[in-house]
Amino acid sequence: MDSAFDSSPVGILGGGQLGKMLAQAGADWNLNLHVLDPAEDCPAACCAKQTLGDFRDYETVLKFGADKKIITIEIEDVNTKALEVLSGKGIRIYPGPEALGIIKDKGSQKQFLQSQGIPTSEFSLTSSRQEIENLVRENKLQTPFVQKLRTSGYDGRGVLMVNSPADLNLLLEGPSLIEEKIRVQTEIAVLAARNTHGEVATYEPVEMIFHPEANLLLYQESPASISPAAASRARKIAADLIHSMKIIGLLAVEFLIDENDQVLVNEVAPRPHNSGHHTIEGNLTSQYHQHLRCILGLPLGLTQVTGHTVLINLLGEPGFSGPAKYQGIDSCLALPGVYVHLYGKKETRPWRKLGHVNILGKTREDVKEKADWVRNHLKVIS
Ligand SMILES: Nc1ncnc2c1ncn2[C@@H]1O[C@H](COP(=O)(O)OP(=O)(O)OP(=O)(O)O)[C@@H](O)[C@H]1O
Ligand SMILES: [Mg+2]
Secondary structure: OOOOOOOOOEEEEOOOHHHHHHHHHHHOOOOOEEEEEOOOOOHHHHOOEEEEOOOOOHHHHHHHHOOOOEEEEOOOOOOHHHHHHHHHOOOEEOOOHHHHHHHHOHHHHHHHHHHOOOOEOOEEEEOOHHHHHHHHHOOOOOOOEEEEEOOOOEOOEOEEEEOOHHHHHHOOOOOEEEEEOOOEEEEEEEEEEEOOOOOEEEOOOEEEEEOOOOOOEEEEEEOOOOOHHHHHHHHHHHHHHHHHOOOOEEEEEEEEEEOOOOEEEEEEEOOOOHHHOOHHHHEOOOHHHHHHHHHOOOOOOOOOEOOEEEEEEEEEOOOOOEEOEEEOHHHHHOOOOEEEEEOOOOEEOOOOEEEEEEEEEOOHHHHHHHHHHHHHHOEEEO
16 A cells, blocks of 8 residues: 655656645655746746646656656646646546546636536537627627637636627637626635545635726635525535536636625636635645645645635736846735735736735635735735
8 A cells, every 4th residue: 555655756747836736735844846838947946846848748747757756746748648648647637537527628627617517608519700890790699798618728718708880890810609698796716625435525615806997816815705505506616516516636627706695606627726726824734735635635724714815916017128126025025914926927027917916814804805905015016
C-alpha cells in the first residue's frame, strides 16, 4: 500500500498562479511536485520542479507524465489524448481525461449540464460566424444573446455579448456556444471537492461584484449575500455535478442568479479556481490543500468560513508596462486582516492579473471599507 506522503512525483499541467498556490500547499507536506509549463521561470517554479514544455502538445505531455504517480491540472486546455494514454498505463489522472474532455469544450459541457437536468440558460451550437449571421437574418436567433467560443477562452476572452444587430460585426470566428442572455441579479460560485473515496464537500458560495461599466471584477465576497435557500440550492447542484462527472479533485461551479431567483449554472472548471483564492485565509481548508487531499486519497478538510472575506485582484496599473513594482504594499500590510498574494510574474501590463489580496474581518462593512482602502493604496507600476 503506498502512502500519500511517499516521494513519488506528482505532476501538474500548467505552472501559472494556480499551479504556484497548489505547489505552496504541497510544500507543507513536502510533496514531490513537478509542473509542466512553456514559460521560463513560471510562477509555480518558485515551489516545484519545472519541466519546460507545452501542455497542449501530445508528445510533451506523454513524456512529462511517464514517471509520475498522479497527474493533475491547473488549466483545462491540455492534451487529453496523451492523458488517456497515460491513464491506460496506470497513472492516475485527476480530473480524468473523459470529464476533462467534456468540460474543456464549452459546447459539450453545456450538453452535459442539459443531459443531467441541471438548470442552465437556453443554448444552441454553431460552427461559424457566418452561420450566426444567417440565423439572425432568418429570424431564428434574436438579440440579445451571448456568443462563447467553444474552446480556449478564459477570463472573458472568447465571450461576446451581442446586445443588438449592430454588434454582429464583432462576432468571433470559430465553433461557438450561443446562449440566451440572462438578466443577472447576482453572480456566485461554489467550490465542490471529491476525494478518491467518493466523499464530497462543498464551500459557502462566494459572490462576484463587477464594475458597473468596465468588464472587471471589483470584489469577490465570502460568504455571498444571497438567501439561505439559494445558497443551499447552489451547493446541492455543485455536489450533484461533481458526483455525476466523477471528478476527483475540485470542481468550481459558476452560477448566474436571474431576476426570478433561479439559480442557473454558467460554467464549471475541474481544478482550483480564481473564485476560491479567498479560501487560503477565509476558510478552514484552502482550496489548494483540499485539491491535494482529494487526489492523494486523504480525508477532506472542513470548509467552514473563518469570517467575512473580500478578495480584490491586483491588476497592472494602466499606463505602466515593464518590470513589476509594488507601490503601497507596506501600508496595506500594516492593516489587520490583510493578506497579500503576489504571483511572481516579472512583467506588468495594463490590467494584467499579478496577484490578489484577501481581506478578512468580522463584518461585511469592515472588510469592504478595508478593501477600498487597499485598492486605492496598492498599485502595480513599473
Ligand atoms: N448567458 C449569459 N447571460 C448573461 N451573462 C453571461 C452569460 N454567460 C456569461 N455571462 C457573463 O460573462 C462572464 C464571462 O462568461 P464565462 O464565465 O462563460 O466566460 P469565461 O471566459 O470562462 O470567463 P472566466 O474565465 O472569467 O470565468 C460571466 O462571468 C458573466 O458575467
Ligand atoms: Mg467564467
